[in-house]
Amino acid sequence: MTNQQIAEDLVTKYGENVHSFEEPWGLLTLTTNRQNIISLLEYLKKHETFRFNFLTDLTGIHLPENTGSEFGVIYHLHSLENNVRIRIKVFLSQDDLHIPTATTLWPTANWMERETYDFFGILFDGHPKLIRILNIEEMDYFPMRKEYPLEDATREDKIDALFGR
Amino acid sequence: MEDLLIPKNTSDALALNRPIVEDTEFTTLNLGPTHPATHGIFQNILKMDGEKIVSGEQTIGYIHRAFEKIAERRPFYQITTLTDRMNYCSSPINNMGWHMTVEKLLGVTVPKRAQYIRVIMMELARIADHIICNSILGVDTGAYSGFLYVFQEREKIYEIYEEMCGARLTTNMGRIGGMERDLSPTAIAKIKDLVYNSLPKVLAEFEKLFNRNRIFVDRIVNVGPITGERALEYGFTGPNLRAAGVDYDVRVMEPYSSYEDFEFDIPVGHNGDTYDRFMVRNQEMWESMKIIRQALENLPEGPYYANENHYYLPPKHDVYKNMEALIYHFKIVMGEIDAPAGEVYHAVEGGNGELGFYLVSDGGRAPYRLHFRRPSFIYYQAYPEMCKGVSISDAIVIMSSLNVIAGELDA
Numbered sequence: 001m002t003n004q005q006i007a008e009d010l011v012t013k014y015g016e017n018v019h020s021f022e023e024p025w026g027l028l029t030l031t032t033n034r035q036n037i038i039s040l041l042e043y044l045k046k047h048e049t050f051r052f053n054f055l056t057d058l059t060g061i062h063l064p065e066n067t068g069s070e071f072g073v074i075y076h077l078h079s080l081e082n083n084v085r086i087r088i089k090v091f092l093s094q095d096d097l098h099i100p101t102a103t104t105l106w107p108t109a110n111w112m113e114r115e116t117y118d119f120f121g122i123l124f125d126g127h128p129k130l131i132r133i134l135n136i137e138e139m140d141y142f143p144m145r146k147e148y149p150l151e152d153a154t155r156e157d158k159i160d161a162l163f164g165r
Numbered sequence: 166m167e168d169l170l171i172p173k174n175t176s177d178a179l180a181l182n183r184p185i186v187e188d189t190e191f192t193t194l195n196l197g198p199t200h201p202a203t204h205g206i207f208q209n210i211l212k213m214d215g216e217k218i219v220s221g222e223q224t225i226g227y228i229h230r231a232f233e234k235i236a237e238r239r240p241f242y243q244i245t246t247l248t249d250r251m252n253y254c255s256s257p258i259n260n261m262g263w264h265m266t267v268e269k270l271l272g273v274t275v276p277k278r279a280q281y282i283r284v285i286m287m288e289l290a291r292i293a294d295h296i297i298c299n300s301i302l303g304v305d306t307g308a309y310s311g312f313l314y315v316f317q318e319r320e321k322i323y324e325i326y327e328e329m330c331g332a333r334l335t336t337n338m339g340r341i342g343g344m345e346r347d348l349s350p351t352a353i354a355k356i357k358d359l360v361y362n363s364l365p366k367v368l369a370e371f372e373k374l375f376n377r378n379r380i381f382v383d384r385i386v387n388v389g390p391i392t393g394e395r396a397l398e399y400g401f402t403g404p405n406l407r408a409a410g411v412d413y414d415v416r417v418m419e420p421y422s423s424y425e426d427f428e429f430d431i432p433v434g435h436n437g438d439t440y441d442r443f444m445v446r447n448q449e450m451w452e453s454m455k456i457i458r459q460a461l462e463n464l465p466e467g468p469y470y471a472n473e474n475h476y477y478l479p480p481k482h483d484v485y486k487n488m489e490a491l492i493y494h495f496k497i498v499m500g501e502i503d504a505p506a507g508e509v510y511h512a513v514e515g516g517n518g519e520l521g522f523y524l525v526s527d528g529g530r531a532p533y534r535l536h537f538r539r540p541s542f543i544y545y546q547a548y549p550e551m552c553k554g555v556s557i558s559d560a561i562v563i564m565s566s567l568n569v570i571a572g573e574l575d576a
Contacts, residue, residue: 024508025269054397057510057521059536076510076523076538080397080411083418087510108400111546119233134226134575143234150238 205571240500294516343470403518
């Protein structure tokens with residue numbers, strides 16, 4: 001089972017809904033949309049030969065310069081039987097951060113999605129309990145977004161003309 | 166394994182699964198945030214029917230330190246100190262995992278000797294991690310002496326850390342491109358003494374105290390069992406998954422740092438209960454010792470760091486005399502060296518399971534996005550399900566055997 005086979009199979013099944021195939025460091029990476037993500041995850045999980053039965057990781061990313069798809073949700077799946085990993089990305093517009101939950105497929109997605117919501121504000125529709133997990137409940141912003149710089153921007157003692165900080 | 170277990174129908178633990186009667190009055194119990202039996206700062210709100218747990222809910226995040234956010238401003242070499250503070254029982258594994266992630270991004274090949282030294286340090290860390298988990302499990306069930314025996318060995322491992330990097334708990338060990346220093350003769354002597362003399366004896370004694378101890382076995386057999394399928398659905402990795410009968414180990418599946426050179430077995434349980442988790446961890450310590458012995462015997466000669474001037478600090482005496490070394494030293498320390506753009510996922514077998522680093526670099530001096538896949542955070546979700554219907558004392562034992570580390574949980 002090679003990345004090529006998986007990619008071809010997915011293109012046959014999903015057509016234009018899967019695109020941007022890449023292979024950084026041998027890890028098959030592809031992008032899909034939120035209408036197809038759950039069906040795609042389920043297909044990969046229950047596929048007879050691929051059997052991507054393990055959700056390794058689920059996280060988010062903020063790309064403010066990508067107009068129209070500022071937020072990304074990244075799934076890492078692992079087929080333990082074939083020892084192959086796959087990375088699936090879904091990009092969302094900052095005006096509409098809804099994506100269906102993966103908790104229906106893996107209970108482990110529960111906290112991963114809560115963490116992603118907590119830090120990026122991505123709303124997982126159908127999640128059993130989408131509340132903050134690591135930050136305090138009263139927090140009214142999503143700290144991992146790029147508009148929140150780590151250091152106080154008004155400080156002048158840290159500006160370094162030589163190194164552009 | 167089967168013959169070692171007490172037959173299921175004679176175990177006291179089975180009686181705990183009695184049906185919960187309707188119209189009973191429930192009490193709410195707060196276990197934590199600071200409770201001596203939880204070994205960390207996290208809270209469990211338990212709904213109790215008498216002494217039995219009906220349902221539970223965890224509250225975590227009490228020591229959340231925003232590592233992922235901090236990492237977005239730090240040069241790559243400064244992130245090692247953040248990884249130290251995740252699973253602080255086995256910091257070298259976290260450190261090496263991070264270095265290997267960056268090396269993967271940079272395309273640096275580390276010399277064999279450095280890889281072997283890394284393997285030695287990572288396996289020592291694994292032993293230290295498992296020593297803590299198993300001996301504290303003993304303490305939680307009322308057996309204090311085993312803890313005292315093995316903690317002397319942990320102290321010896323910490324002395325080796327001191328010899329290798331000067332620190333004990335938050336080690337910050339190794340560098341991008343290799344090790345910070347070579348194994349000194351003292352370190353080699355200490356490791357040899359540990360894996361050939363003292364630890365095997367003490368571990369055998371520890372196992373003699375616990376493995377067939379009637380009181381201990383009664384407390385942990387059939388307590389908090391989880392099936393392999395359920396464990397996979399919950400994202401279990403590491404000893405907890407292997408205790409449930411799934412032989413997934415990153416060291417074997419995706420060998421890193423020359424793990425493919427060593428002969429070792431992966432112990433696997435089959436009930437996924439506390440006893441299996443205890444036994445798997447014990448056995449893993451023996452396997453780790455086997456790996457360390459092989460690594461010491463076959464330790465290759467050669468440099469202990471890669472010839473990568475851009476990322477590996479030059480020797481200090483060169484910095485004073487050599488112009489180029491001074492420039493590199495300055496640029497590295499100031500964090501002015503850009504990494505190539507790319508997207509890397511690298512996983513290592515941490516003390517608790519698959520410790521993953523998802524690194525997105527935009528070609529700058531610091532990661533654009535860094536996400537830690539922290540095994541404790543992921544499998545701790547299963548805790549309420551595992552302690553449904555058991556008594557408080559069993560719930561403590563289950564938590565102890567899962568080895569939930571607060572630092573790793575909260576990042």
